[in-house]
Amino acid sequence: SQTIHQWPATLVQPVGSPLSLECTVEGTSNPNLYWYRQAAGRGLQLLFYSVGIGQISSEVPQNLSASRPQDRQFILSSKKLLLSDSGFYLCAWRVIAGRTGELFFGEGSRLTVL
Amino acid sequence: AQTVTQSQPEMSVQEAETVTLSCTYDTSESDYYLFWYKQPPSRQMILVIRQEAYKQQNATENRFSVNFQKAAKSFSLKISDSQLGDAAMYFCAYRSSLYGGATNKLIFGTGTLLAVQP
Numbered sequence: 001s002q003t004i005h006q007w008p009a010t011l012v013q014p015v016g017s018p019l020s021l022e023c024t025v026e027g028t029s030n031p032n033l034y035w036y037r038q039a040a041g042r043g044l045q046l047l048f049y050s051v052g053i054g055q056i057s058s059e060v061p062q063n064l065s066a067s068r069p070q071d072r073q074f075i076l077s078s079k080k081l082l083l084s085d086s087g088f089y090l091c092a093w094r095v096i097a098g099r100t101g102e103l104f105f106g107e108g109s110r111l112t113v114l
Numbered sequence: 115a116q117t118v119t120q121s122q123p124e125m126s127v128q129e130a131e132t133v134t135l136s137c138t139y140d141t142s143e144s145d146y147y148l149f150w151y152k153q154p155p156s157r158q159m160i161l162v163i164r165q166e167a168y169k170q171q172n173a174t175e176n177r178f179s180v181n182f183q184k185a186a187k188s189f190s191l192k193i194s195d196s197q198l199g200d201a202a203m204y205f206c207a208y209r210s211s212l213y214g215g216a217t218n219k220l221i222f223g224t225g226t227l228l229a230v231q232p
Contacts, residue, residue, distance in 0.1 A: 036222075043222050043224035090159060092159075105158060
């Protein structure tokens with residue numbers, strides 16, 4: 001069966017420090033991968049999605065970047081964190097061949113920037 | 115662009131009672147998919163139920179069912195026999211049926227926080 005893992009689960013970082021959140025999917029190949037952010041009391045905002053290795057699409061201009069170095073690995077990064085980067089980050093995947101296209105989510109990473 | 119609206123920020127229901135969460139969406143497409151996701155305090159998003167727009171029959175998953183009104187662009191979730199474990203944030207989501215590019219993404223509403231009273 002397919003599983004998705006995110007780490008770290010919790011992260012407290014000072015303003016201006018770098019960030020790296022990792023997401024790995026197991027049990028499937030060539031998935032679509034997504035990074036969402038959920039700010040306190042708000043819905044989910046799509047940050048990046050990827051349809052293949054090295055292919056990254058950005059939804060909103062921001063301080064963050066994403067990379068997909070391997071088929072089932074998706075990384076969210078920042079060179080210098082801002083206070084506004086605080087939030088709950090969710091990685092998700094989808095089977096491309098599946099018609100209904102629901103997303104399966106990881107456990108999430110709580111980022112607090114101080 | 116498609117949008118999803120959940121007009122109820124918070125709802126409350128007594129244990130064993132029934133509650134309905136509202137969702138409306140805006141699209142010019144005729145074929146698409148709709149979803150309800152549940153986010154419990156553990157924060158992991160869990161798929162509750164899905165509906166394909168070309169199907170007239172409302173989807174049902176055990177105690178969860180939807181009322182899909184395509185013409186009205188409405189997609190409400192009904193939870194019957196509510197249980198304490200149903201307490202969570204519920205998100206409605208939309209996805210185009212088209213393949214490729216930006217149409218692969220899910221568009222989420224802002225969520226409804228459901229409290230279940232014992």
